[in-house]
Amino acid sequence: MRMIKLALLRFTALAGAVTLFATTPVVAQAIEGEADNAQIYAGVAASVNDEPITIADVANRARLILLSLGVQPNEQTIIQAQQRALDGLIDETLQVQEAQQWEIEISDLEIEEELERLAAGNGMTLAQFQTDLVAQGINPVTLRQQMKADIAWQRLVGGRYGSRVRISDLQIDDRLSRLEKSMDQVQLRVSEIYLPAYTPEQMAQMEQGAWDLRRQIQEGAPFGLVARQFSAAPTASNGGDLGWMSPSQLKEELAEAIKGLTPPAISEPVITEDGVYLVSLMEQREPVKAELAGFSLAQFETSGPDAEARLDEVEAAFSSCEAVDDAADAVDGVVAVKLGALPIDQTSIVYADLFTNTEEGTLTDTLTFDGDRKVRVVVCRQIMSGAQLPSREEMESRLREQQISLLADRYLRDLKREATILRR
Template identity: 25%
Template sequence: MPSTRLKHNERLFSRAGARRGAAPVLTALAIVLAGALSGCAIDFFKPESYAFLKQAGSSAMTAPQAPTVPRDSPGAVNPSRTPKETFPEAPSPVAEAKTDEPPPPAPVEQPETADEAVEESKPAVDRVVASVDGDPITMREVKDFSAQHGQPIDTDDFASSDTAKTAVKALIGEKLLEQEVKKYDDKVDDAQVDKYITQLRMEKHMSDAEFRAQLQASGMSYDELRKRARLDLEKAMMIEQEVRAKIDVPDADIKAYYDAHKDDFTITKERLKLAQILIALQANPTPAQVSAAQKKAEMIRARAAKGDDFGDLARVYSDDDSKSNGGELGWFAPGDINDAILAGVKPLKPGEVSAPIRTSHGIHIVKLEEHEVPGVVPLSEVKAQIRAQLTDQQTSEQLEKWVESDLVKQHYVETMY
């Protein structure tokens, strides 16, 4: 099957259809998760972020409404308890007979409750050090969590380790958000999950078969990926509704940011971002073959002009390798584009689709997605971009305040170290 990738001297899409290196899918997932939250995540490893958690732990331990809950109850782990009454051991008959002997030693103080006795008998790494709504957090969990964030904990004495305290509080913050996101379990449908995974695959420039093969090689099943994608979408929806939608960025702030960052909005080199649908022709085609290809190209172009999704049309009709990516080709300097293609797209405005263009490879329908021209981009063209960026920044700050002012009050948090 012909491709648009040609020798350099033919100057046709020198990078068109070129495959990027396929990073492991698990790495890609981390990137997508960051995109889903879009700058919205609290950095739970910042010590200054945890004053509210200290207060929450203290108030949870002393709150008068905190009930005494059995160990197997769904309530909080290790709530305040009524001390267990202890009695001295009854003297043995031998001891009674030997009245001249000194009295027996005082009984060894017993743990306040059977729960604490069980806790003390456990290995340190399995010891419960905190809980959120009765969900225990063990020392092992904290150590694993901290190590994953590059902050290894080398002691079991959490009370004397700032790193351990920070990690516990960080994990509590994540647990609070995990509890809250459960409210969104039924608000994401399968179609949204499918679209989300398709976007992930397209970002990695992989066909469906390549994507699934990479996924399998990474050790994750497709069902596991779908579960993770659904959770990512639920998190994004939660943050959008609870935090992001409540942020209002004034136009004055946008203008001030634009004026202070003019270099960021200055283009020094012309570039065009293109997508295409190729109707391939073999070498030396017959007039009938050319006519058939031309009619097919005109039909596709007409559908695109009427509003049909260009990417969907490419996946169905294109003969180029880029079809698996919805026809996306990427960015090009004018000098990297075939003269016929360049002449066909230069008059277009971003979003428009060219008339069918004939080259030695067939007939191309090309969409101009973006066109960067040297100079300072007008504020009107980047206003939405700046607004989104400033909203992201404020979302990160407001998310922390939301956890501090609302979530902690709605959940029962306890620390035990």
């Protein structure tokens, strides 16, 4: 089977339904014997707020999933693809319905442009791409529907939450600091597939499903594509990629599961309290020796005979580097200045020693300049080199995407809870 790379939903919780691996014999009949089951094939597989999803819709989407995985389908993979197809179509129907409530319209031109990009990514023109789909027994309409839902949902989520998500300097500093401190451990590049389970029966279903997915991956299905189709983790839209991590940053059960594996390797299914995981260990590297490269600083400045007392008041009001302006505003005559990053090679030995021996997030003793100008410096963070850390902009973008993804997942769960969904 020829594999086609598909642009899948960015925000959807791809495997939220707990019946992921339940059998659906009617749909199986529709896929495997549609010529002899025309009446069944035209039937309804589910309805979402009275809007029908036909068995033909499910069959077309299931073929698309199997084509994207690039594996030779067997009975189990067909069943999985059918249920994933139905879950995905239910999600998309809810997304489009909600977008319509907010009067979000997606033009045919926008869909065409996305399809053209997708075709180009497969080295084809749009006409060739659609011909290839038809040759595989897939109605191109199913991909257009998926694109429409994807664009509408991104626009809706971006409009509702994009301006609300604020990533603070404190959050960025905290994440970068934790990354720095983990750099003295072995670094692992890992990806995940998460199948949620909330009852013993569901756990058994998810464990069996995880074994089936593992077998498909070992037979050649790309881990990232399987994660996009089946994982319920926020990382699903990124192929399950967690990036470089130390073992201490992973869940204990996941770290234990890949302990001793030689990359590239995939764990056996990992049972946790909230579901089942598969973990892919892609690369491993030795700890990076980090060296002090500089400091992220701010300062409070004042002058006059009562300068020391005012600085004491500021220090008492100070809570974080993010709120230096608030602390200064609380005391008359004190000015806050965010100095930003100061490389260590541009710092005098005296001050380098002072900043090195000052705990992060605290103030130095008072420094005196030009007679009566008094300054206390805040060491927001010690900057380490050799750790191959993301930039502040990259970390901000990463945290922002994570928050929006979590908000979008919660939004979709709320829609499901409030909807009338009938599976036939």
